[in-house]
Every structure is written in C-alpha cells, then in structure tokens.
Amino acid sequence: MSRWLCVLGLHLHLLLLLPAAGACPARCECSAPTRAVACELSRNRLRCLNPGDLAALPWLEELDLSDNVIAHLEPGAFAALSRLRVLRLRGNQLKLIPPGVFGRLDNLTLLDLSENRLVVLLDDTFQDLRSLRRLEVGDNDLVFIARRAFAGLLALEELTLERCNLTALSGESLGHLRGLGALRLRHLPVAALEDQNFEKLPGLLHLEIDHWPLLEEVAAGSLQGLNLTSLSVTHTNITAVPAAALRHQAHLACLDLSHNPISAVPRGSFRGLVRLRELHLAGALLAVVEPQAFAGLRQLRLLNLSSNLLSTLEENAFQSVHTLETLRLDGNPLACDCRLLWVAQRRKTLNFDGRLPACPSNDTYFATLTVRPEPATNRTPGDGRNVTQAAARSPLDLTAVLVSTAMGCITFLGVVLFCFLLLFLWSRGRGQHKNNFSVEYSFRKADGPVAAAGQGGARKFNMKMI
Known part of the structure; x- marks a missing residue:
C-alpha cells in the first residue's frame, strides 16, 4: 500500500471483513465476534489511485478517501473490491470520472462524490452500480449532465444535487432513475420547472427544492405523473401558492412552502389535498388568509x-x-x-x-x-x-x-345611592327657612265705592308654606 500513499497528510478509514484464519493487521482494531477490522492510517495526502493499489484488500467493505487531494481515478481502480458497500470520495479534486472507474462494484450501496470539482457527468459513468441506493453529487462545479449519465442505477433510492452550476434539469437523464424515491435539489441556479422534468419518475415520493433564487413560478404541469407524499419548495421567489401544480397530488402528506414571498392564501388553494397532515408557510410575507383558504x-x-x-x-x-x-x-x-x-x-x-x-x-x-x-x-x-x-x-x-x-x-347601585344622597341633603335644608309670610294688598278702584267703603282700604293676611 505504500506506493499509493503519495504525500503524507490526511485521514484514511478502512472497514474490512476479517478472514476466518487471518490475523489482525498492524495499526488496526479487530473484533472477533463480528469478524470486522477497522484500520486507520492517519496523516495521508493521497493524490492518485491506480489499478492494483487495493488488490491486497479483497474483503474491504467500507472505504473512506475523503478530504484528500485525489485529482484522477483510473478505470479499474476499485476492481478488486467486489465486497465494497460504501465508498466516500468527498472533499477531493476530481474534475472528471471516466467510464469504468466503478467497474465490478456490484455490492456498492452508497457513493459520495460531493465537494469535488466535477464539471460534467458523462454517459454511463455509473452503469456498473446496479445495487447503488444513495448517490451524493453536491458541492461540485457541474454545468451539464449527459442523457445517459445515470443509466444503470436501477436500485437508486436517494439522489442529492446541490451547490452546482446547473441551469436546467434534464428530464431524460433523470428518467433512468425509475426506482428513485427521494430527490433533493438544493442551491441551484435553475429558473423554471418544466413539464417533463419528473414525468418518468413514478416512484418518487419525496421532492425537495431549496434555495432556487431564480425560480418564480411552479408550472401547472411540472409535477404531472408524480404521486408525492412530501414536497418542499423553500427559499425561492414564487409569489403565489402553486395551486394548479398541487391539484392532483392526492397522496401528499407534508407540504412546505416556507420562506417564499407569498403574500396571500386565496380560497381553495389546497383543495384536493385530502391526505395532507402538515402544512408549513413559515417565514413568508403572508398578510391575508382568505375565507375557506384551507x-x-x-x-x-x-x-x-x-x-x-x-x-x-x-x-x-x-x-x-x-x-x-x-x-x-x-x-x-x-x-x-x-x-x-x-x-x-x-x-x-x-x-x-x-x-x-x-x-x-x-x-x-x-x-x-x-x-x-x-x-x-x-x-x-x-x-x-x-x-x-x-x-x-x-x-x-x-x-x-x-x-x-x-x-x-355596580353602576346601577351607584346611581341609586347618589339619588338618595341628594334627597337627604334637600330634606336637611328645609328647616333653615321661614314657613310663614305676610301679604298686604289694597283694592283697585275698579272694585267700586261699595267695596272701598265696606272694607276700609288696604288689607293684610298671613300665608303658610306647606
């Protein structure tokens, strides 16, 4: 193995299945009950991997070559590792993967190619990985995916494409992933979803579209042919609930439209989503929720x-x-x-x-x-x-x-008490005034001489107030 440890400096982790009669290799830890061996060769800066470099490790099940400086892989580099299940090439400097690199990896279930410098995925790049279930291709410089790049991935269940320079999705290339169950598309400069993008993915259940700043609309037919149970369209520039695109997603159980500039939820926006259990509209610009919106x-x-x-x-x-x-x-x-x-x-x-x-x-x-x-x-x-x-x-x-x-x-009782108080004060003030007063009057001349003579002029009498 010394010939492919090109430059000292990083970390390599190997997981092997211990042969029945084999001894524990140097600088490794072995477990007899599980017959497993974990070897750690620290401080390695690998630059190249050629055919035959791993020929002495036919029982290898997991190979982690992450965070090295590998810029080139030769076809047949992993041909001796027929038992390999996990291969991690994350954080290297790969720009191109020629066809045949992953030949004879019939048992591989996980491949991580993220954080490299891949520009193009060529036709038949993964054609030998018939058991692969999970593929990570994020954080690359991808600008193009060939029509047959994913051909042969018959068992693929999860695909992640993120932080690359793809400006469009190829419905033809995705169409080879008939068994795909989860598709994660994050941080992409894609401006539109077209009607044929996902039409050949009948098994797709989970679709995640996140951080597409150029996306302003989800077309009515863009989800046609899908039977999603989970859909996430977040951190985009769509300004309305994509009601037309959602109309036929009767199996949808979780919908996330958070962090989009959606200002209103019109009436009947989610009509037809009879199985929906979770709806997220957080962090948007919602100001109006119309009657019957839900x-x-x-x-x-x-x-x-x-x-x-x-x-x-x-x-x-x-x-x-x-x-x-x-x-x-x-x-x-x-x-x-x-x-x-x-x-x-x-x-x-x-x-x-x-x-x-x-x-x-x-x-x-x-x-x-x-x-x-x-x-x-x-x-x-x-x-x-x-x-x-x-x-x-x-x-x-x-x-x-x-x-x-x-x-x-309380108000009624207060008014009654106030009235009683006024009556009490008025009754107390009556004794301070005189109840008798005198009235003096004289007869007018019109009353005639008889009256004047009979009464003797002016008269006085007392009156009493009652």
Missing part, C-alpha cells in the same frame, strides 16, 4: 404560519378544518384580542404554549396555539392547567359575561 384539508394536523405579517385571522379560514391539533402563529403581529377560540370546535381544548396577555395598549405578543382533543372521561374542571375550554354550543365567554354583569350592577 378548505378540503380533511386530515390536517399541523399548520405553521409563524414569522409572517398576519394581523388578523378570520373564523371562515378554518371553518372546515376539524382535525387541526397544532397551529403555530409566533412571529405575527396578531391583535391582542385574537384568542382564536373559534378554532376549537367539537369539544377541542386550547392549550396556549406561552402566556397570553390581557391586551394593554398596542403592544404585540407572540404565542403558539396548540389544539388537542381531550377525552370525555378525562375532562375534569379546575385541574390547574392553563387551559380554556370552549363549548361548541356556547360561543360566549363566561368570564366576559360575569364581568359585564358585575360592572352593570
């Missing part, structure tokens, strides 16, 4: 609307969502009187994780609302929890009714 989500359990611009939420937005258990609203400028009691239908229990304030001034408070169903046999009042129960047939808040009644009674 109509049709019959099995929704978790709704994440955190870190948006929502100031109000209408009851109609959740009118048909009866299965919701967790609603995240932290990071929204919701009005303080928005207690969301209307979310609790059919004897739900509202559990506020975090303390809700009493609404003084115009301060903004953030809270997470968790709605969990409570068993009827376990519904005991006064159990000491921070729980508010809302009956389906009694929309009034009992506390508000009691407070309003008490305030009304």
Whole structure:
C-alpha cells in the first residue's frame, strides 16, 4: 500500500471483513465476534489511485478517501473490491470520472462524490452500480449532465444535487432513475420547472427544492405523473401558492412552502389535498388568509404560519378544518384580542404554549396555539392547567359575561345611592327657612265705592308654606 500513499497528510478509514484464519493487521482494531477490522492510517495526502493499489484488500467493505487531494481515478481502480458497500470520495479534486472507474462494484450501496470539482457527468459513468441506493453529487462545479449519465442505477433510492452550476434539469437523464424515491435539489441556479422534468419518475415520493433564487413560478404541469407524499419548495421567489401544480397530488402528506414571498392564501388553494397532515408557510410575507383558504384539508394536523405579517385571522379560514391539533402563529403581529377560540370546535381544548396577555395598549405578543382533543372521561374542571375550554354550543365567554354583569350592577347601585344622597341633603335644608309670610294688598278702584267703603282700604293676611 505504500506506493499509493503519495504525500503524507490526511485521514484514511478502512472497514474490512476479517478472514476466518487471518490475523489482525498492524495499526488496526479487530473484533472477533463480528469478524470486522477497522484500520486507520492517519496523516495521508493521497493524490492518485491506480489499478492494483487495493488488490491486497479483497474483503474491504467500507472505504473512506475523503478530504484528500485525489485529482484522477483510473478505470479499474476499485476492481478488486467486489465486497465494497460504501465508498466516500468527498472533499477531493476530481474534475472528471471516466467510464469504468466503478467497474465490478456490484455490492456498492452508497457513493459520495460531493465537494469535488466535477464539471460534467458523462454517459454511463455509473452503469456498473446496479445495487447503488444513495448517490451524493453536491458541492461540485457541474454545468451539464449527459442523457445517459445515470443509466444503470436501477436500485437508486436517494439522489442529492446541490451547490452546482446547473441551469436546467434534464428530464431524460433523470428518467433512468425509475426506482428513485427521494430527490433533493438544493442551491441551484435553475429558473423554471418544466413539464417533463419528473414525468418518468413514478416512484418518487419525496421532492425537495431549496434555495432556487431564480425560480418564480411552479408550472401547472411540472409535477404531472408524480404521486408525492412530501414536497418542499423553500427559499425561492414564487409569489403565489402553486395551486394548479398541487391539484392532483392526492397522496401528499407534508407540504412546505416556507420562506417564499407569498403574500396571500386565496380560497381553495389546497383543495384536493385530502391526505395532507402538515402544512408549513413559515417565514413568508403572508398578510391575508382568505375565507375557506384551507378548505378540503380533511386530515390536517399541523399548520405553521409563524414569522409572517398576519394581523388578523378570520373564523371562515378554518371553518372546515376539524382535525387541526397544532397551529403555530409566533412571529405575527396578531391583535391582542385574537384568542382564536373559534378554532376549537367539537369539544377541542386550547392549550396556549406561552402566556397570553390581557391586551394593554398596542403592544404585540407572540404565542403558539396548540389544539388537542381531550377525552370525555378525562375532562375534569379546575385541574390547574392553563387551559380554556370552549363549548361548541356556547360561543360566549363566561368570564366576559360575569364581568359585564358585575360592572352593570355596580353602576346601577351607584346611581341609586347618589339619588338618595341628594334627597337627604334637600330634606336637611328645609328647616333653615321661614314657613310663614305676610301679604298686604289694597283694592283697585275698579272694585267700586261699595267695596272701598265696606272694607276700609288696604288689607293684610298671613300665608303658610306647606
């Protein structure tokens, strides 16, 4: 092995299956029960790997050549390692992989080529890896993937393409991955999803599109032919919920549209997603959730609307969502009187994780609302929890009714006492005035001489106030 340890300096980790009669090699640790050998040759800076360099290790199962300076691999370099299951070439300087490099690796299940300098994936690069299940090709300089680059990967289940210079996806090259179950496409300068990108991937269940700054729209037919259970479109520039593209994804259980500049959720945006259990719309620019926005989500359990611009939420937005258990609203400028009691239908229990304030001034408070169903046999009042129960047939808040009644009674009693006080003060002041007074008058001339003569002129008499 000394001839391929070209320059001292890095780490090499080998996992071998110990032969029945073999002794433990030098600088290795052996386990008799599992018949396994772990060898560590530290401080190696490998630059080349030629055919025959590993011929003395036919029992090798795992080979880690990460973080070296390997720039070239010769065809047949791993031909002697027919038992190899894991091959890691991460963090080297590979620019091109010629066909035949991975010949005779019939048992390989994991291949990591990330963090190299690969520019092109040529036709038939992986044609001999019929048992490969996981392929990592991220953090390279890829600008082109040939039509038959993935030919032969009949058992591939997971593919990761990230941090490279691909400006378009080739539906023809991806079409060879008939058994692909998970596809992760991260940090790519791709501007559009085309109708034929994924149409030949009937087994794809998990699709992740993350950090595509040039993507502004998900076309209506871009997901055609897929039966996804998980879809993530995050950190892009799409400005609307891709309702047309989602319409036929009836098996979708988890949808993540977080961190996109989506300002509104129109009515019926998710109609048809009858199996959806999780919906994430966090970190967007949501300001409006229209009535019936979540109509049709019959099995929704978790709704994440955190870190948006929502100031109000209408009851109609959740009118048909009866299965919701967790609603995240932290990071929204919701009005303080928005207690969301209307979310609790059919004897739900509202559990506020975090303390809700009493609404003084115009301060903004953030809270997470968790709605969990409570068993009827376990519904005991006064159990000491921070729980508010809302009956389906009694929309009034009992506390508000009691407070309003008490305030009304106090006001009424105050008015009555004030009236009695005025009457008392008035009655006390009556004894300070005279009740008798004299009145003097004289008859007018019009009363005639008879009257004047008979009465003798002016008259006086006393009157008493009663």
